[in-house]
Amino acid sequence: MTQTESDMKIRILLAAKKLFAQQGFDGTTVRQICEEAGANVALISYYFGGKEKVFHAVFDYFFVGHRLKELEEQLKEPVSALRLMVKEVVWFCMNEPEISSIIQQEFVANSQRTPHITERTFPIWMKIRELLINGKQEGVFRYESLDHTLLFIISTALSFKKMVTMKPLFTDQETSVEKTAEHASLFVLRALGAAGFDE
Template sequence: MSTSEPAVKERILSSAKKLFARHGYDGTTVRRICEEAGVNLALVSYHFGGKEQLFQSLFTGFPPKDKLAELETRMDDPVEGLRFFVREFVLFRSADPDMLTILHQEIQQATPRVPYIRERMAPFWSRLHHLLALGRERGVFRIESVDTTFLFLLGVVLSYQLTDYFAPIFGEEPLSPGEMAAATNQFVFRALGIPEPAEETSE
């Protein structure tokens, strides 16, 4: 197993993310993280400074700067901007469900770490809110309240972790991430009262 500094840091981060998602921040100890990662206990302090800083490191580069920059190029077109936002968020939650679980836990429990998370996520959320406001202003989106629509939309894209809970009553084959992104956009755009844009469903 590689013992290079980047590899060790990555193992610690990967183990921390998995354990935070399963047991929450307070239910996860630094010792358990190091045991999961197979590293010396002192390495968390050496590489990150402590548990709080390790948690914050999970949000480094989140949301991804390249996706944020690509979203920025679509901000003048509310339909295309919203389509891109929904698709990329659905693909993200499929690729990194643990990160989405952590985000949910922290927000729902109003933990002391929420201000840090809010600051990291603000550019992403503010652009979504702007797209909805712009779409209403131009008469493209048939909505009365931008704020309420914003919350409804986040409920759609954030709540997919309930799939396991409802799995016993489901009878259909699960959709691929690309198919789920397309289905989510279809649902959102129909709710907004406009034809949904063409959507790729490939992985």
């Protein structure tokens, strides 16, 4: 594939990501995606094989679930691993709000694309669950219910995709993504009673 073809594919994926987030999958047409990307309508079929496959390609390209493999060595010790996982999810939610919106829309609609999203997102939640179990067995985490604790952590991490809409409530209007991710991870570790993370 030439550089020009590669650039055009990325432009199509960026356009699709934006429109799927704004209008939903069903509310977005192939023509709209191509107009947004400045591409010929035939290129969707040529490069991807249809709108459904564009949706899959958007996730394959932009979703960071593949980083689990890259981070494998850093995800062994429960405390440091959970800290890293929470930071990564918060970072993703704040830097990829469109993907976060698409995920939410598809889950709410329980669409036929939900299994594709689940296949990519659930390994992250399963890893956090595994870290919680290992941390409790090693005596570094304290919690009563695994299920509720996992849900609280997921909710905490995902809540940052709404940060822009909540900004009028905040004292610090200029907080960075890195600082926010760090605060979220510390909040979780303190809630779990991890040593060394007291005030």
